[in-house]
Amino acid sequence: MTLDTRIFVLDKVDPQETFKFFRSLLGATDKHSFTDEQDKTYSKGEWSVSPDNPWTISNDPGQGLPGWLMLYYRPDAPLRTAEQAAEHDEDCNLPENSIYVEEWGPCDGTHHRRPCWLTVSIDTAYGYRDDRGFGCGDLHAEYVAKLGQWLDARGVRWEWENEFTGEVHTGYSRLIDLASGGFEASAWFRTSVLPVIEAEVRKGGLS
Template sequence: MTLDTRIFVLGKVEPHEVFRFCRDLLGAADRHAFSDRQDTTWREGESFVEPGNPWTISNNPGQGLPAWLMLYYRPDEPLRTPEQAAEHDMDCNLPESGDYVEEWGPCDGERHRRACWLTVSFDTAYGYRDERGYGCGDLHAEYIAKLGQWLDERRVRWEWMNEFTGEVHTGYSRLIDLASGGFEASAWFRTSVLPVIQAETGGTR
């Protein structure tokens, strides 16, 4: 099982620049391969690329990096407009298991995908532990905070989703819900993130 944390970048930004920054967060080097290709559509047992399909930049899995990095985008346009996010699709009225339940009822929009310019995904095994004592939640909290600060410097709005709860948050104050303790105890958190959280919450946590 893995923790898949999503960051929704709401403002316009160059996708490949975001991807390079995130690769640096992971400690990726030139030897760590990645792909950048348009997504395929599967229909009636066949796969093909349609002109309107989004693109995915992704580190190749199994290279020993702390997270599998994926970035979803469309060249020179939003990944998903508010109008597109409001549309129903074949999966939006299904429970998290993906199994159809007739009693689930009509879709109320809660399960629709987010409107955003692009989406970043960090995916790490639940059993992850590094030399700092960070678990997967601590690691992802650090990645969110560092990417968030990078986006803030460029005045680009962003949100992130806690996969444990399914809740979407803005800012840094709820990162503590994701972390297990190592991130919160680190000197970097106390000097770089905690002051921002205190400003967001009026000095309380």
């Protein structure tokens, strides 16, 4: 089992530059391979590329990195506009007598995919533990915070999703929910992230 944490970048930013920065957080070097290609669609027994398909930049798995990094984007366009995110897809169009409709009612859009310029996904095994004592949640909290600071410096808005709860947050304060303790106890957190959280508290910007 793995923890998949997603960061939704809301404003325009260069996908390749963002991927390169996140690769540096993982400790990736030129020897660690990756792909950057348009997604394929499976239909009628074969795979093909449609002009409407998004693109994915992805580290190749099995290279000893602490997480599998994937970034989803469209060249010079949002990955998903607000109008596109509001549309129902095949997962929403369940039969009226479906057990899911009976339990939860018709889709109200709450669980639709987020509108964003691009999405970053980092996937790490639950059993991960590094030499600092960081587990997968601590590691992801650190990654979200460092990418968030990189985006903040460029005036780019962002959100992140806690896979444990399914909740989407802005800012740094709720990263504690993701971490198991190592991240919160680290000197880097106390000197680089905690002051930002305290500033959010003072201005009432917690989420």
